[in-house]
Amino acid sequence: MDKEVRAYTEFEYNRHMEELRNLHHNAYDYVIDIGPHKWSRVHCPGRRYRVMTTNDAECINSSLKFARQLPMLTLAEFIRNMLQRWFHNRCRATQSMRHQLTDASHFVILKRVEKCGFMTVNPVDCEVIITET
Structure with missing residues (x-):
């Protein structure tokens, strides 16, 4: 396959x-x-x-490889603990964010804005657009 x-x-x-x-x-x-x-x-x-x-179940499944051998109640506690830790870590990560986007995404946008400053915009046709202020 x-x-x-x-x-x-x-x-x-x-x-x-x-x-x-x-x-x-x-x-x-x-x-x-x-x-x-x-x-x-x-x-x-x-x-x-x-x-x-992008299946969340597959992500969780791969995280439970060794835990599958645990007794049912221990496995349920392990899963609860794992999810609680994941959500807490993500919450802490978002609280430390300085922008609405992730730092990596913000950096990409800043680089693109920087490149835009050196570009010249040329009209495609002769039509003039007048905007009212």
């Missing part, structure tokens, strides 16, 4: 999907029903920065 997910071209995707259909028809039907735009790189509607899903 990895080849279908990571295919860069429609041709490559179709070739791998045909192999999947011949190998395991039920798996093929299942992934088609989900919708290739949710998991296929070539059908992705936007840039996802090499992340193929």
Whole structure:
């Protein structure tokens, strides 16, 4: 299934999907029903920065790899504790923010504003727009 997910071209995707259909028809039907735009790189509607899903459950699942072996009540307490810690850390991080955006995003915008100062704006047509003040 990895080849279908990571295919860069429609041709490559179709070739791998045909192999999947011949190998395991039920798996093929299942992934088609989900919708290739949710998991296929070539059908992705936007840039996802090499992340193929934004599913919160998968994020939590990966954080619970070792905890799955715990007894049920201990696992529930572990999950509660983990989520509480995550929310607290994010709350503290937002309280220390100096801008409405993250520092990284703010820096990107500042760089772009700096570049804009050296650009010249030329009109596309001869129409003059007069604004009232």
